[in-house]
Amino acid sequence: MLYLAQVRKNDFLDQYELRLLARQEEEHLWVLITEESLILLGKGNTMSDNLLVLLELSATGEIEKIEDATNWVLYLVKTYLSTGITPDFLQEETERAEQWRQNLTLQNQDLARRTLELEARREQIQALEETLKKERNGLCQDNRDS
Structure with a gap:
């Protein structure tokens, strides 16, 4: 050491x-x-x-x-x-980096939430499409039977 x-x-x-x-x-x-x-x-x-x-x-x-x-x-x-790096400067940079990290974490959480919402909406749309197909098939079947 x-x-x-x-x-x-x-x-x-x-x-x-x-x-x-x-x-x-x-x-x-x-x-x-x-x-x-x-x-x-x-x-x-x-x-x-x-x-x-x-x-x-x-x-x-x-x-x-x-x-x-x-x-x-x-x-x-x-x-x-010689470049002016002082303990205060380093502390400020550390705090700024921590703020960026927290900001990125919040953005990532928001993006994950939006992705889940989009996935849920996609599933709802697919379910509606299936329901419409079934109803359309049912109507077509009713028209043939008449």
Whole structure:
């Protein structure tokens, strides 16, 4: 699993540790980690204090990969922040999409209701046609008998 972490120097243990800040849930969905989660890097590992890194952890919690997050952060700035996409904008778009979805649902329900009404009318017309045929056949039969 992929995490965003900050490198910190633990002076008491005289080694660096990673403070987990966020976890990737899906490709474009990250969740902030609110409780303090730390991973010790070990005595031989030295990194810049406060450096942001992307951290890949195995299912057992072992560090599989660490890389500087600078390029990733720059990609986010270029992709999302330089085009004016703000949380408010995203919220508005989400609300608008939800309104469209609700509108489409109502239209679909209305269309289904109309389809059922048309089917019922078609059945009524067919029944009337059958009744007319029977009456016509009955009249023709009566005319022959007379």
